Amino acid sequence: MGYSIRLATAADIAHLPPIERAAAQRYLPYLSQLGLTPENLEDIVPIDFLHRAQCQQHLWVAVSPWPKDPLPKGFVVVERLVNGFFVVELDVAPGYGRQGIGSALMKHVMAAAWEQSLSTVTLTTFRHVPWTIPFYRRLGFEIVVPGNYTPSIRAIVNHEERHGFRRQVRVVMQCQIS
16 A cells, blocks of 8 residues: 555644545535535534544544655544544545555554554444445444444434434444454
């Protein structure tokens, strides 16, 4: 792969919203199926949240090994739950997709969870976008049925729904960390 994963610095943060917006363009063909508008896909993660996550060491970036190319190519930001991490956002710049960066970022989160003696990594993703569920399954994630949601996951699903991401088009997935 050649890219390294590291904790984000304050200087990295300004480069992350453009990655998020560009990565969201992959979902444009599915908007009507998902009940979304293009506006729903803009600036999902507020910049102040990224700053807080960076201070809490809950934000990682993928960077090139070449000094002439220092800007992040992808990022993952998590929120701490009682027994694990919740992946708020995972994005890779479109020109760098399918190079293992997304997988490396997720594996890094899983390793960080293990190092902190956390038992799970949880996320939500689109149910009807063809690449999302298979991508996370390859990493060891399984679908969590609504009856098994913890109170914090239920709160996240409700929060997403208030922001236009209907629970009918979303799925909760979780990986057990051993």
